Amino acid sequence: MSSDNTNTIESVLQEERIFPPSVDLASKARINSLDTYQRMFNEANRDLETFWGEAARKELQWFEPFSKVLDWTTPPFARWFEGGKTNISSNCLDRHLDGPRADKTALIWEGEPGDVRRFTYRELHQEVCRAANALKAIGIGKGDLVALYMPMVPEAAIAMLACARIGAPHSVVFGGFSAEALRDRLIDGEAKAVITADGGFRKDKAIPLKSAVDQALGESACPSVTTVLVVKRTNESVSMEAGRDYWWHELVANQNTDCVAEPMDSEDRLFVLYTSGSTGKPKGVVHTTAGYNLWTHLTFQWIFDIREDDVYWCTADVGWITGHSYIVYGPLSNGATTVMYEGAPRPSNPGAFWELIQKHGITIFYTAPTAIRAFMKSGRSVPDNYDMTSLRLLGTVGEPINPEAWMWYREVIGGGRCPIVDTWWQTETGGVMISPLPGATPTKPGSATLPLPGVDADVVDSEGNSVSVDEGGYLVVRKPWPGMMRTVHGNPKRFRESYWEFLRPSDGSFIYFAGDGARKDVDGYFWIMGRVDDVINVSGHRLGTMEVESALVSHPAVSEAAVVGRPDDLKGEAIVAFVTLENKRVASESLLKDLRSHVGQEIGPIARPDEIRFSEALPKTRSGKIMRRILRALASGEEVSGDTSTLEDRSVLDRLRA
Ligand code: PRX
Numbered sequence: 001m002s003s004d005n006t007n008t009i010e011s012v013l014q015e016e017r018i019f020p021p022s023v024d025l026a027s028k029a030r031i032n033s034l035d036t037y038q039r040m041f042n043e044a045n046r047d048l049e050t051f052w053g054e055a056a057r058k059e060l061q062w063f064e065p066f067s068k069v070l071d072w073t074t075p076p077f078a079r080w081f082e083g084g085k086t087n088i089s090s091n092c093l094d095r096h097l098d099g100p101r102a103d104k105t106a107l108i109w110e111g112e113p114g115d116v117r118r119f120t121y122r123e124l125h126q127e128v129c130r131a132a133n134a135l136k137a138i139g140i141g142k143g144d145l146v147a148l149y150m151p152m153v154p155e156a157a158i159a160m161l162a163c164a165r166i167g168a169p170h171s172v173v174f175g176g177f178s179a180e181a182l183r184d185r186l187i188d189g190e191a192k193a194v195i196t197a198d199g200g201f202r203k204d205k206a207i208p209l210k211s212a213v214d215q216a217l218g219e220s221a222c223p224s225v226t227t228v229l230v231v232k233r234t235n236e237s238v239s240m241e242a243g244r245d246y247w248w249h250e251l252v253a254n255q256n257t258d259c260v261a262e263p264m265d266s267e268d269r270l271f272v273l274y275t276s277g278s279t280g281k282p283k284g285v286v287h288t289t290a291g292y293n294l295w296t297h298l299t300f301q302w303i304f305d306i307r308e309d310d311v312y313w314c315t316a317d318v319g320w321i322t323g324h325s326y327i328v329y330g331p332l333s334n335g336a337t338t339v340m341y342e343g344a345p346r347p348s349n350p351g352a353f354w355e356l357i358q359k360h361g362i363t364i365f366y367t368a369p370t371a372i373r374a375f376m377k378s379g380r381s382v383p384d385n386y387d388m389t390s391l392r393l394l395g396t397v398g399e400p401i402n403p404e405a406w407m408w409y410r411e412v413i414g415g416g417r418c419p420i421v422d423t424w425w426q427t428e429t430g431g432v433m434i435s436p437l438p439g440a441t442p443t444k445p446g447s448a449t450l451p452l453p454g455v456d457a458d459v460v461d462s463e464g465n466s467v468s469v470d471e472g473g474y475l476v477v478r479k480p481w482p483g484m485m486r487t488v489h490g491n492p493k494r495f496r497e498s499y500w501e502f503l504r505p506s507d508g509s510f511i512y513f514a515g516d517g518a519r520k521d522v523d524g525y526f527w528i529m530g531r532v533d534d535v536i537n538v539s540g541h542r543l544g545t546m547e548v549e550s551a552l553v554s555h556p557a558v559s560e561a562a563v564v565g566r567p568d569d570l571k572g573e574a575i576v577a578f579v580t581l582e583n584k585r586v587a588s589e590s591l592l593k594d595l596r597s598h599v600g601q602e603i604g605p606i607a608r609p610d611e612i613r614f615s616e617a618l619p620k621t622r623s624g625k626i627m628r629r630i631l632r633a634l635a636s637g638e639e640v641s642g643d644t645s646t647l648e649d650r651s652v653l654d655r656l657r658a
Contacts, residue, residue, distance in 0.1 A: 015403055019410075020442040021419060025392075029305045029439020037440045037453070044454035051454060052080070052482055056294050059301075061095050062086045063263040066290070070480065075510040076500040077487065078480040080291040081266035088270060088293040089132075089165035090261035092332035093125040105337045108311070108360055109154045112201035112343030117154055121335070124158070126257040131155075131162035131248075133255035138227045138246065140193055142167035142262055145272065147191040147225075148318075149173045149182055149209055151200020152342040155231045155248060156318045157328045159195045160271075164289075167262040168192075169269040171284070174319025175200060175207070177604040179215035185274050186222040188284055189489060193227040195248075199234035203346045206234040214239065266290035272489045273321055275427040276544035277498055278515070278534035284489030285427050292430050293333060295483025299431040299452060300330030303421050304364050304393060305438050311390070313339035314366040315353065320541075321427040322397055326366060330431065345371075350378060354386035365413070366395035368540040372405045372413075373570050380412045388413065393438055395421045398540030399572040400528050406445035424448040424528050427542075428499065428514050430483030433457060434526050447525045454481055457526065459518050464505030467519075472529060474503060475518035476511045484512070534628070536565035536573045541606050543575070545628075548609065551602035552577060555595055557585040562618050562626045563609065566635040574610040576635035578618055578656075587614035611635070619653055621646045630656075 026032045031040065044051040049069040056066065066084030096102060106121045119127065140146060146163050148170055150156040156172075163170040171189045173182050186194065194217075199208040210230055217225055230238065231248040240247075264270075267288045274282040300306060312331055316322035318340075331338035339360060345352045353375075357365060375383065394414050396406075401422055410420055420443060424434040433455045434448040441449050451457040456478040459467050467473040488495040500510045517532040531537060534545040545563040552561035560580045565573035579595070581587065596608045619627045627647065633640045634656055647653060 015444050015446055017403075017407075018442050018444055019419070021439050022417070025305075025419065026439040028307075029437070031302060031305070031437045032439045034440050034442075037437055037450070040453040041451075045456060048454065048479060052294070055298060056081055056084075056290065056482070059297050060086055060091055060290065060293055066266055072480055075480075076496055076512070077492070078484060079267050080288075080480075080482045081294075084266040084290055085263040086266065086290050086293065087165065087167075087261035087264050088289060088329060088333070089128060089161045091293055091297070092161060092329060093121060093128060094261065096121040096335045097125060101335045104308075104335065106332060106335075107154060107157065107338055107340060109340045110342065110356060110360075111153070112204070119154065124161075124332075127154075127158050128161040128165060129257050129259035130252050130255040131158050132165040132259040134229070134248075134252040135162055135166055135168060135193070136259075137251065137255070138193065138229070140166065140168050140227075143269075144168045144192040145171055145189045147171045147173055147182075147186055147189065147194045149175060149177075149194060149196045149213055150231070150318070151175050151197050151202075151207070151209065151233055152317060152340055153197065153200065153231060153233055154340065155195075155197070157340065160318070160324070160328055161332075164270060165259060165261050167264050167268060169271050171272045171274070172319050172324065173274070174317060174604070175209055176317075176319070176606055178601050179212040180602050181604055182212060183216035183221055184281060185284075186216060186225060188274075188281070189272050190224040191222065192224055193229065194225055195229045195231070197231040197233045198236050198238045201234065201342055203344065204348055206236055208234075208236060208238075210238040214241075264289045267486070271324065273324065273427055275321075276535055276542045276547055278544060279498075279546060280494075280544075282544070282547065283491070283494060283498070285485045286487050286489050287430055287483075288486050291482035291484070293329065295431040295481065296325040296330035297333040299435075299483075300326060300336075301334055302437055302452060303423060303432055303435050304366075304395070306331075306334050306336050306364075308335075310363045310392075311337050311339065311361055312364040312366070313341070313356070313360070313362045314395075315341065315368070315371065316366075316397075321430075322366075325431050326397075345375075351382045351385060354383045354388060357388050357391060358386045361390040363390055364393045364395070365391055366397065368398040369396050369401040369405055370399065370539040370571055372396065372401070372409050375413075376405055376408045377570065383412055389415065391415070391418050393421070394418045395423055397423045397425070397432075399537050400530055401446060403445035410445075419443060422446075422448045424516075424526065426514055428485040429477075429481075430485065433477065433481075434528075444525060447521070447527050449525050451526070459520050459526070460503065460511075462503065464503045464511055469522050470519055472517055472519045474513050474532065475516040475526070475528065476503065476513045478509070478511050480512075530573075536563075536575060538565075538573055538575060538606060539571045543603075543607055547603060548575060548577065548599060548607050551599045551607065552579060552595060552609075554602060555598045557581055557591060558595070560618055562628065562631055564628055564632045564635050566611075566632070568610070575607070576611045576613065576631075577609040578613050578615050578631055580615055580617060615656055617649065617652045617655070619656065620648050622648045624648075
């Protein structure tokens with residue numbers, strides 16, 4: 001956390017518009033009024049353990065009951081539902097097989113070329129069992145970490161559920177990350193196997209994946225990986241290494257369609273998912289079995305007020321937490337129909353999303369503000385061509401949504417009748433923390449509104465004291481919750497320091513802070529103001545400035561690099577890099593291109609700087625610290641305000657300005 005960041009917390013204009021829940025929606029909703037919400041909220045706050053204990057007993061199936069709801073004796077290391085044994089794959093599948101849900105569609109998948117696959121709960125259960133047996137056949141067992149580097153195909157969800165079924169934690173690596181980034185994650189997690197595909201379709205192109213796995217595993221870089229399972233998707237030719245690589249369709253097809261789910265301890269690891277922080281390499285966020293299952297199950301139920309006949313679609317990729325929690329686990333645990341789409345809107349099909357809504361009669365649509373802003377830019381004539389009257393509820397996630405985009409979403413996509421749930425959460429929180437409840441919470445465009453029951457969220461100053469109404473501060477959570485991350489893989493110290501020690505109130509309590517600034521208005525509504533640490537949010541994707549800097553300085557021409565975010569109308573934030581070159585290297589258009597592609601190779605295309613500025617020197621304090629505040633102002637074309645007296649060499653600033 002750099003100390004010069006607090007100046008980004010500033011009040012924003014008060015939004016006056018309020019949209020109450022429709023009477024029709026409220027009359028049918030589980031949580032049907034603000035009073036009901038408030039009662040639940042107060043109950044949870046008064047007695048956290050009774051609240052979550054009852055919920056866990058009611059909402060999940062257990063092989064063995066838990067004996068203790070919460071152990072918080074060694075904060076910040078929480079243990080939830082100890083003594084209990086359960087399995088999330090069985091909660092997502094087996095429990096729906098006894099009644100009519102067995103033949104209900106669990107998953108509708110649409111590939112970018114328009115191929116469609118559907119699975120009922122019974123079929124999905126069979127596929128998952130087959131895959132689980134295949135994993136066992138290649139020697140994967142309880143506790144072995146399996147990495148997934150997949151396109152958006154049903155096998156990605158099937159593989160996750162198969163891992164969970166046999167107690168092998170998964171580590172999904174977004175298919176857009178480079179071979180280098182994959183390698184780092186395989187090494188850090190000591191993965192035993194990798195599940196991948198020959199490639200996937202994206203924007204009318206086949207994107208290779210298996211070749212990146214080969215590259216990541218090259219030169220015996222990841223000795224822990226013994227097996228690679230390859231799904232055939234694009235039919236591109238790939239090289240298969242004998243004894244290491246197997247085709248999914250060959251290995252999985254002949255397996256038995258029954259595989260008893262492994263009874264897992266509540267606190268057994270379910271998955272590791274890497275995310276960027278303000279320092280060092282990405283952190284492996286660890287989530288465990290029961291708490292995460294309960295959190296994704298219940299939040300999904302509350303936020304989308306899910307009904308038996310809903311067709312729900314979340315546009316995220318399973319490589320991110322949103323895909324884990326709200327394409328796979330939350331929806332399936334509730335017996336919902338979840339849609340998965342391989343593609344994205346593209347020039348050849350700008351109406352791809354709306355076509356899918358029309359075609360599959362989607363009722364709930366959950367996407368990112370960045371997508372909404374892009375649609376807004378190309379105008380309503382595209383969505384207006386489609387019948388989207390099936391929609392009843394809209395959601396957003398990943399970054400702050402500006403009121404204009406919120407209004408456009410409501411009017412143009414939601415036909416003015418669908419409530420919007422703006423859901424604030426993080427990889428670390430496991431599931432949604434702050435969000436409207438569609439039958440209860442009046443919404444204000446741009447506000448994530450109120451914390452869910454059991455979430456003791458607040459906005460505080462650097463001493464951990466609540467700030468006044470409409471004053472900016474740090475967004476924190478004061479009490480543990482079942483879906484919280486348990487640790488950083490292999491680095492409990494980093495977990496403690498990154499999330500729980502930045503703010504230490506004088507009473508010694510532990511409060512969770514993970515990098516966002518916010519303010520609370522007079523109604524207690526939260527307005528998220530974005531990251532206040534050195535993390536940038538590019539189109540809803542989280543990137544550490546340090547990661548991009550390390551990638552830049554690993555290029556032989558670069559001596560030093562500093563990376564900052566600049567507000568961007570479309571992406572939320574754009575990446576701006578200030579670079580000084582090694583002696584004798586000269587700035588040129590071709591070097592610029594080279595640096596961008598180098599970052600793409602080191603991390604992935606999402607991390608390529610939007611702008612690179614070559615500079616003779618960077619603004620530093622006398623102790624050698626780069627003054628990012630100054631660079632942020634320069635990148636956004638703003639006046640450099642605040643104290644610049646600590647600058648070692650003031651002429652640097654003048655030269656940068658010039
Ligand atoms: O800055 C917040 C932003 O996304 C960050 C979390 O990123 P990640 O772990 O990748 O998870 C993204 C999907 C949950 C947060 O620290 N963020 C997420 N949702 C919102 C948001 N910012 C404002 N409003 C939101 N609804």
